[in-house]
Amino acid sequence: MFELICASPKASSAYELLEELKLSEPQAKPPTVYRALDFLLEQGFIHRVESTNSYIQCCSCNAHKHYSHLLICDKCSNVIELQDDSLVALLADNAEKHGFTIINHVIESHGICQSCSSDKAN
Numbered sequence: 001m002f003e004l005i006c007a008s009p010k011a012s013s014a015y016e017l018l019e020e021l022k023l024s025e026p027q028a029k030p031p032t033v034y035r036a037l038d039f040l041l042e043q044g045f046i047h048r049v050e051s052t053n054s055y056i057q058c059c060s061c062n063a064h065k066h067y068s069h070l071l072i073c074d075k076c077s078n079v080i081e082l083q084d085d086s087l088v089a090l091l092a093d094n095a096e097k098h099g100f101t102i103i104n105h106v107i108e109s110h111g112i113c114q115s116c117s118s119d120k121a122n
């Protein structure tokens with residue numbers, strides 16, 4: 001499952017992964033995919049893209065627990081993961097000013113990637 005996720009720059013839904021898995025494992029069923037995704041999420045090997053209910057490889061493969069910022073192209077569906085400690089610190093500082101402790105956050109920005117912008121210009 002992890003290899004399938006790593007093979008694409010796009011986020012993949014569970015059912016897209018199931019269809020790919022069925023090419024090599026015809027008997028694969030949805031529970032198999034969801035168990036694998038849960039394990040990979042728990043280990044920090046992948047991220048869930050909340051807005052599209054899909055999954056991408058973690059760029060650090062859990063080298064350290066981190067928050068990430070996902071840039072999602074609405075045209076080609078490629079996802080870029082950014083890690084910006086200054087952004088995380090700013091969010092934590094803003095939350096602290098309101099007596100709030102952040103336990104988890106998901107930052108997703110939708111737009112058009114450089115490749116798709118270049119295609120549009122041509």
